[in-house]
Amino acid sequence: xxxxxxxxxxxxxxxxxxxxxxxxxxxxxxxxxxxxxxxxxxxxxxxxxxxxxxxxxxxxxxxxxxxxxxxxxxxxxxxxxxxxxxxxxxxxxxxxxxxxxxxxxxxxxxxxxxxxxxxxxxxxxxxxxxxxxxxxxxxxxxxxxxxxxxxxxxxxxxxxxxxxxxxxxxxxxxxxxxxxxxxxxxxxxxxxxxxxxxxxxxxxxxxxxxxxxxxxxxxxxxxxxxxxxxxxxxxxxxxxxxxxxxxxxxxxxxxxxxxxxxxxxxxxxxxxxxxxxxxxxxxxxxxxxxxxxxxxxxxxxxxxxxxxxxxxxxxxxxxxxxxxxxxxxxx
Amino acid sequence: xxxxxxxxxxxxxxxxxxxxxxxxxxxxxxxxxxxxxxxxxxxxxxxxxxxxxxxxxxxxxxxxxxxxxxxxxxxxxxxxxxxxxxxxxxxxxxxxxxxxxxxxxxxxxxxxxxxxxxxxxxxxxxxxxxxxxxxxxxxxxxxxxxxxxxxxxxxxxxxxxxxxxxxxxxxxxxxxxxxxxxxxxxxxxxxxxxxxxxxxxxxxxxxxxxxxxxxxxxxxxxxxxxxxxxxxxxxxxxxxxxxxxxxxxxxxxxxxxxxxxxxxxxxxxxxxxxxxxxxxxxxxxxxxxxxxxxxxxxxxxxxxxxxxxxxxxxxxxxxxxxxxxxxxxxx
Numbered sequence: 001x002x003x004x005x006x007x008x009x010x011x012x013x014x015x016x017x018x019x020x021x022x023x024x025x026x027x028x029x030x031x032x033x034x035x036x037x038x039x040x041x042x043x044x045x046x047x048x049x050x051x052x053x054x055x056x057x058x059x060x061x062x063x064x065x066x067x068x069x070x071x072x073x074x075x076x077x078x079x080x081x082x083x084x085x086x087x088x089x090x091x092x093x094x095x096x097x098x099x100x101x102x103x104x105x106x107x108x109x110x111x112x113x114x115x116x117x118x119x120x121x122x123x124x125x126x127x128x129x130x131x132x133x134x135x136x137x138x139x140x141x142x143x144x145x146x147x148x149x150x151x152x153x154x155x156x157x158x159x160x161x162x163x164x165x166x167x168x169x170x171x172x173x174x175x176x177x178x179x180x181x182x183x184x185x186x187x188x189x190x191x192x193x194x195x196x197x198x199x200x201x202x203x204x205x206x207x208x209x210x211x212x213x214x215x216x217x218x219x220x221x222x223x224x225x226x227x228x229x230x231x232x233x234x235x236x237x238x239x240x241x242x243x244x245x246x247x248x249x250x251x252x253x254x255x256x257x258x259x260x261x262x263x264x265x266x267x268x269x270x271x272x273x274x275x276x277x278x279x280x281x282x283x284x285x286x287x288x289x290x291x292x293x294x295x296x297x298x299x300x301x302x303x304x305x306x307x308x309x310x311x312x313x314x315x316x317x318x319x320x321x322x323x324x325x326x327x328x329x330x331x
Numbered sequence: 332x333x334x335x336x337x338x339x340x341x342x343x344x345x346x347x348x349x350x351x352x353x354x355x356x357x358x359x360x361x362x363x364x365x366x367x368x369x370x371x372x373x374x375x376x377x378x379x380x381x382x383x384x385x386x387x388x389x390x391x392x393x394x395x396x397x398x399x400x401x402x403x404x405x406x407x408x409x410x411x412x413x414x415x416x417x418x419x420x421x422x423x424x425x426x427x428x429x430x431x432x433x434x435x436x437x438x439x440x441x442x443x444x445x446x447x448x449x450x451x452x453x454x455x456x457x458x459x460x461x462x463x464x465x466x467x468x469x470x471x472x473x474x475x476x477x478x479x480x481x482x483x484x485x486x487x488x489x490x491x492x493x494x495x496x497x498x499x500x501x502x503x504x505x506x507x508x509x510x511x512x513x514x515x516x517x518x519x520x521x522x523x524x525x526x527x528x529x530x531x532x533x534x535x536x537x538x539x540x541x542x543x544x545x546x547x548x549x550x551x552x553x554x555x556x557x558x559x560x561x562x563x564x565x566x567x568x569x570x571x572x573x574x575x576x577x578x579x580x581x582x583x584x585x586x587x588x589x590x591x592x593x594x595x596x597x598x599x600x601x602x603x604x605x606x607x608x609x610x611x612x613x614x615x616x617x618x619x620x621x622x623x624x625x626x627x628x629x630x631x632x633x634x635x636x637x638x639x640x641x642x643x644x645x646x647x648x649x650x651x652x653x654x655x656x657x658x659x660x661x662x
Binding site: 050051052053057058059064067068069070071074075076080083084086260261263272273275309310311312313314315316317319320322326327329330 | 381382383384388389390395398399400401402405406407411414415417591592594603604606640641642643644645646647648650651653657658660661
């Protein structure tokens, strides 16, 4: 709850009014716009994020499954990987992922940098190797020069690649949601129905896990607290990382930021709509059956969490050269 | 050869100098920046171009195979379609495609609008149907509203969808290549080596087919004039459209604009590098063996044809609703 130190002066003035004082006590914090960032790394990382040559096929980039036109997801139940393999889990949104306590549903990567190397080398996703990815980048003079400019090192390694991608991803926060404007003192930014939904979200207990700046992303919780979840997915969650049986079916609580755009829901993508997700969460996690009106109120509140989407020029990628390893989509 | 009427006043002044007068006689015309365009259709078409929900899987958009970060192609020998099917032909660049006399390698679509509906419904590409695509769009209120604003019609049909995509594609011209700056009177815009390459390109006969504003795209020619082309690809070219045996292996001459970015080359993508493409074209079409120096000169000239790449904000797509037909990637 340290967001106050980042408030702009204009907002500080609003903060002295009664309405702001009230909302400042809320268990949800507004998304902070990006403050300090390495812009050179961001620009390089943006290219890498969109570059399918980091995959074996030359067809799949980070943006294929974490599509920045679509809420930072692929909007599929589970993702499509190399050779059209069916992924084991729902692609979590990259938006606001810098706010997560760890990355992946099971938290197996400590941060964005540790995460970024995973899909490149995962045989079911981009199916390259880090060596191949580096060989591709080293064969492209414009990349070689840009890496030298940005990192002041002679050689490109996966360390600089993942660092640049992670830095770009840190820019993918989505401030200025209607709910945040309400938190910051604009009482008219949400409707009475949406506010009722928020009150119900708090009073019924959703807020226990979905709180803070990302409204989630800051704890692991068991899927199926009150009632066991009947999963079709083999994903076991945190226990795959810790080896502890007590961590079975514990998953990172997903952010609810931009949740209107990040369908379908849950780690297995089994809930197609927000209505269904709210109903199931009430039942499994809280032992509560929301009636239709209550469900609609919560869904209305959730739709106030859509923030400003990333806005940038589509990057132009430097062309391959005669020395660039050929993509192998059909091997 | 009507580009003079589009020249800006500043350029008209340059045109009175001796150096411009000379270059104005060239068989290649500079790319004209976009003049008249329906901007509302462009903005809608840009969203549709990037929207994978026009495919059955929800994973493949126009931009998947005509990637605007990569010269408007996928840089693959042949494309990847639904369920990772291997396409029969190399994806031609969408850049400057409005200048083509017809669309597709075999010219089976008269214009961009006629082309745009093809891949959506092709079972080997996006694998949707026009009905499904319309159902998806009609289920998304933001699209419904935008179509109404842009076309002033009650219903969305494939006609408006392809019209908007085509209008966006008309913006994808790439003016301001170094070669064009040279054509427009900047004598220092290309090097002596590049100019030698251009002279050779003309004197050896390449210019016979690769001429005009797009340096190609304005005729069908047989692949293998002097010497038969040993093709692995089953593509038959224009004869598939006309039914005439004389049109077998006639393909639309590809544009050489941005050719540095549109590798690999030929309708079957068999030439991986420009060096290889120049060598084979000389041999098959002109009966001429370029030596290493000549080949390098022509390649140097070809690299002066890279123009300003499309520059726009990555579009944000309106989210699906509970009524939107679900993507079916694995059916």
